[in-house]
Amino acid sequence: MRLTCIFAFLVLILDACGSSPMKMxxxxxxxxxxxxxxxxxxxxxxxxPLDKLVNRNLLFYSGQTPxxxxxxxxxxxxPVNLDPAKRHAFTVRSFVVQTSDGAFVLFYPLLSLVDxxxxxxxxxxxxxxxxxxxxxxTNEFEVGPGVDRMLIRTDAEYFRGPFEGTTSTYTPNxxxxxxxxxxxxxxxxxxxxxxxxxxxxxxxxxxRKPFKLGEIGxxxxxxx
Numbered sequence: 001m002r003l004t005c006i007f008a009f010l011v012l013i014l015d016a017c018g019s020s021p022m023k024m025x026x027x028x029x030x031x032x033x034x035x036x037x038x039x040x041x042x043x044x045x046x047x048x049p050l051d052k053l054v055n056r057n058l059l060f061y062s063g064q065t066p067x068x069x070x071x072x073x074x075x076x077x078x079p080v081n082l083d084p085a086k087r088h089a090f091t092v093r094s095f096v097v098q099t100s101d102g103a104f105v106l107f108y109p110l111l112s113l114v115d116x117x118x119x120x121x122x123x124x125x126x127x128x129x130x131x132x133x134x135x136x137x138t139n140e141f142e143v144g145p146g147v148d149r150m151l152i153r154t155d156a157e158y159f160r161g162p163f164e165g166t167t168s169t170y171t172p173n174x175x176x177x178x179x180x181x182x183x184x185x186x187x188x189x190x191x192x193x194x195x196x197x198x199x200x201x202x203x204x205x206x207x208r209k210p211f212k213l214g215e216i217g218x219x220x221x222x223x224x
Contacts, residue, residue: 037067037074040118044149047079050088054223057095060107060154061198061216068151070120076215077153079114084148089140091222092126092152096135096167096201096211104167104201104209107217108158111141114149123155135167135201152221158213167201167209 043066059065060076068077082088092109099105111124126139143150200218201209 037069040068040114040120042066043068043077043151044079044081044114044118047081047149049081050083050223053078053080054221057200057218057220058152059198059218068153070153070155073156075153075155077112077151080150080152082143082148082150084146087145088143088147089224090143092139092141093220093222094137094139095218095220096209097198097214097216097218098201098209099198099214099216103214104211105159105214105217106137106165106211107215107219108137108154108213109139109219110153110155111143112151112153113143113147114151116148118149120151132165133168152219154213154215154217156215159215161213163213165211167211169207 046066058078060078062076065076065078067074069075090111094107094109096104096106109126112120113122113124115121124141124143126141131138198216198218201211
């Protein structure tokens with residue numbers, strides 16, 4: 001299903017079957033970024049080349065992902081080294097996940113382009129056209145040549161906003177589930193999202209759950 005909209009006015013995503021959204025029930029406070037962030041330069045000391053991150057499910061979660069300050073907010077980030085001689089096209093898939101407190105959340109991705117002084121020069125939001133199907137949100141980005149550092153992150157305007165949605169229903173295929181944090185991307189697959197307190201939501205047919213946007217989550221990155 002393809003939808004076209006302006007996200008600033010988006011208050012819901014229709015599920016793949018077209019059902020109405022459900023209000024998120026009261027739940028414990030969401031997991032937040034740790035109180036002690038690292039500098040942008042320290043975060044990029046842990047950066048990986050793009051080919052080490054593509055086609056792998058990546059965690060935004062405490063202990064798995066660096067935290068950097070953006071104004072008054074502290075956010076999980078995945079720093080990536082790019083080839084500045086190339087133009088890059090990214091497809092980022094975000095999965096609805098269930099947290100250890102029982103809530104359901106979806107990570108809404110942004111790309112921040114970082115210069116040689118470790119300053120954010122531009123933040124790219126997803127294109128207005130996106131797809132949400134089988135509990136996976138798919139967004140596309142384009143990064144021109146001349147960029148050698150990039151952060152994958154979200155923004156507080158999304159996970160503190162009024163967004164509400166409902167999971168779709170489909171037959172799960174758990175054999176495809178693999179998760180890595182930044183450390184796991186270096187040393188191979190780690191214990192995974194379940195060990196970190198996140199489970200990708202593979203709904204049984206006929207089962208639906210309400211979800212909100214979150215500062216934690218699981219994504220998969222494809223690049224051309």
